Amino acid sequence: MHELAICQSLLDQARQIVDAHDANGIERIIVQIGPLSGVEAPLLAQAFSIARSAAGFPNAELEIETSPIQVRCQQCGTTSAARVNALLCGSCQSWKVDLISGDEMILKSLILTEQPASLSGPLTRAG
Numbered sequence: 500m501h502e503l504a505i506c507q508s509l510l511d512q513a514r515q516i517v518d519a520h521d522a523n524g525i526e527r528i529i530v531q532i533g534p535l536s537g538v539e540a541p542l543l544a545q546a547f548s549i550a551r552s553a554a555g556f557p558n559a560e561l562e563i564e565t566s567p568i569q570v571r572c573q574q575c576g577t578t579s580a581a582r583v584n585a586l587l588c589g590s591c592q593s594w595k596v597d598l599i600s601g602d603e604m605i606l607k608s609l610i611l612t613e614q615p616a617s618l619s620g621p622l623t624r625a626g
């Protein structure tokens with residue numbers, strides 16, 4: 500599944516951030532997905548619920564934000580919003596437009612689980 504690979508990559512990035520901040524875990528991962536990215540939000544959410552345990556973040560939640568499609572016209576230079584099935588200039592209706600946003604998939608932010616001070620240090624020792 501395409502979305503599962505994306506989740507594993509997201510969780511890899513998250514793991515590096517958690518380690519860099521010496522955090523306990525992740526409370527929430529917020530991603531931004533453009534409608535033209537080819538990523539299906541419901542499939543991504545489903546894949547995340549599978550991948551998070553394997554990555555060691557069983558309680559992490561995924562929040563998906565959709566970014567707007569924006570194009571810049573090559574004819575008149577106008578930047579306007581466009582629809583998935585109508586990538587046209589909002590001003591002159593030209594189809595000669597450059598995509599500015601709408602095809603991205605970004606790890607937007609990460610809410611880390613704070614490690615409670617009272618629980619720091621090894622609480623139990625094996626052996």
Ligand SMILES: [Zn+2]
Nearest residue numbers: 572575588591
């Ligand atoms: Zn135009």
